[in-house]
Amino acid sequence: MAEFSTPTTEQEFQLNFAQLKPHMNRTEALYESSRCLFCFDAPCIKACPSGIDIPQFIRQINSGNDTGAARTIYEANYFGNACGKVCPTEVLCEGACVYNLQDVKPIEIGRLQSFATMQAIEQNKKIMRPGEANGRKVAVIGAGPAGISAACELRTLGYEVDVYEAKARPSGLTVYGVAPYKITNEETLAEMDYLQGQLGYRVHYNSPITSRAELQALEHKYDAIFLGIGLGRTSELGLPGEDRINVMGAVEFIAELRQHHHEVAVGRKVIVLGGGNTAMDAASESARLGAEDVILAYRRGKEEMGAYEFEYDLAKGVGVKGLFNVAPVEIVGNGHVQGVKFVRTETADGKVREVPGSEFIEPCDMVIKATGQAKQTEFLGLIEGLKLDAKGRIVAGENGQTTNPKYFTSGDAMNGGAEVVNAAAEAKATARAIHAYLQ
Known part of the structure; x- marks a missing residue:
């Protein structure tokens, strides 16, 4: 007997896929933020790959400064709202909360993070702005967490940025590959619209880069190129009958x-x-x-x-x-x-x-x-001088620069597959490395 009845309408679908981390209202956020101990040398910060000052934004929520809280979050992680919902907080920030040592429920950091950022998104609060134009241009291939994060950081540094995305929507796996009970399409796309409205990068949708000639055109037009292409389709197992229907x-x-x-x-x-x-x-x-x-x-x-x-x-x-x-x-x-x-x-x-x-x-x-994703080696083979390791991952230095010095990368294409927060954090650092290289 099935645990769930088959949904036949959008309403039934939403009931079956109810959000695991529903949005807090203000009363819930004030109560939950009041539980925080605001630890010195807080372990939750150390557990966050993007290094968000968690006690700081929780204190800001508790004092009624939601905009300040959103600013604190976005200064560290451009996918602040999405990560509040899709991050494995149970093993990252919340897993590191000192309350776990006392058998007390840890602070709901993820939900508080989404509360603050959603307030900014819904009210279109101006908390980010592009830097003074420096006359240089960077192309970003892929509008996933790595690509969008790199685009945002590059804009704050004054670069003109064009993002080329093969699909019709931004945010990569956040909208195409995360379970619907973790975040909705509407929430994901609202954050993407907010970031683009704040920082002004351009996104060219349905624009796959598929040939050496197209890459050469980008190389001629832009000062640097960021590869945020992620991974490809599900890997084949090579089993007899793998091509059967269903x-x-x-x-x-x-x-x-x-x-x-x-x-x-x-x-x-x-x-x-x-x-x-x-x-x-x-x-x-x-x-x-x-x-x-x-x-x-x-x-x-x-x-x-x-x-x-x-x-x-x-x-x-x-x-x-x-x-x-x-x-x-x-x-x-x-x-x-x-x-x-x-x-x-x-x-x-x-x-x-x-x-x-x-x-x-x-x-x-x-x-x-569910046996892993293939690397996009066919596309990567079009880039002159780009080295891949034995597993098909892009070889790059700590600063994200590849063996073709004009190309930089981070996220799943380099690390082989990690969390959204890892891609966002790595891409922000790589964007600064692009800035240092072009200087």
């Missing part, structure tokens, strides 16, 4: 769900392959779309999964079942998927080993592969 990648599934909501259909029994956070999202989303049975299949043990514990708990909470120490061998069916053939595994000396003669078939009518 087998899809988790990245593509989530993107479809974010854009089309209740119009997306799932199978009655769904098997999700993988053990990372994306697998947890795909499994939880399948259950919320009305799947009667959702199985999370992972080749190692439960304790070896890459997902955060709270993400697995969230999936279990909506009825997802775990199937561990199994590796997919084949996706079986006749045109449509009808099941997955697994072999049982065991881990010895850190290595996964198949157990001979232990194959079995788990019936299903849909398979979602």
Whole structure:
């Protein structure tokens, strides 16, 4: 029996995908901010990849200075509102809160962060402005967290900035790849409109860069180029039957769900392959779309999964079942998927080993592969002198400068895949490195 009924209207979809971190009202924000101890040498700041002065913005909220709080946040992280909702605060700032040492509920830092930034967005408070024009121009390829953060910081330094985005909307995985119960499209796009209105960079949508000639044109026109391209499609597993109908990648599934909501259909029994956070999202989303049975299949043990514990708990909470120490061998069916053939595994000396003669078939009518994303090596191969490592990641120095000195990068294309906050923080630092290089 399904935990959720299949949503057939937008209202039913919103009920099934209710926000995990709903917006606070002013009374809630004042109460929660009053609980903060305003620690000296606060561990929450150290745990934040973007180094937001968390006690400072919480104190500002508590004193009624919401605009000041938003300024404190945005000075450190241009994705302030989004990160308040999509960051794994449970293991970052809130996980570091000193209240955890006393078995007291930690401060809801993420929700307070979103409260302050949303006030600024809704009231269009002017808290950021471009720097004095310096006559130089930078191109940014990709309008995801890294690209937009780099564009914002470059504008504060006086650069003219053009962002080239292949898709029709900005913010990358924040609008195309994050589960709908973490943040809505409307919230994400409102922050993007706010940033662009504040700082005045230009975004060229539906403008993929796909040829060496296009890159040469950018190289001629701009003083530097920032690569914020992220990662590509879900990686292929190379399994027999992987091309059967109703087998899809988790990245593509989530993107479809974010854009089309209740119009997306799932199978009655769904098997999700993988053990990372994306697998947890795909499994939880399948259950919320009305799947009667959702199985999370992972080749190692439960304790070896890459997902955060709270993400697995969230999936279990909506009825997802775990199937561990199994590796997919084949996706079986006749045109449509009808099941997955697994072999049982065991881990010895850190290595996964198949157990001979232990194959079995788990019936299903849909398979979602949450097995990582491919690197965009085909595009990157168009850039002269650009080196990639053995895993297809862009090789760059600590300042984000690549082996082609005109190109800089940060975010998933360089680190191989991390959180939105990491991309935002890295890109801001790289933008300053571009400034230093051009000076």
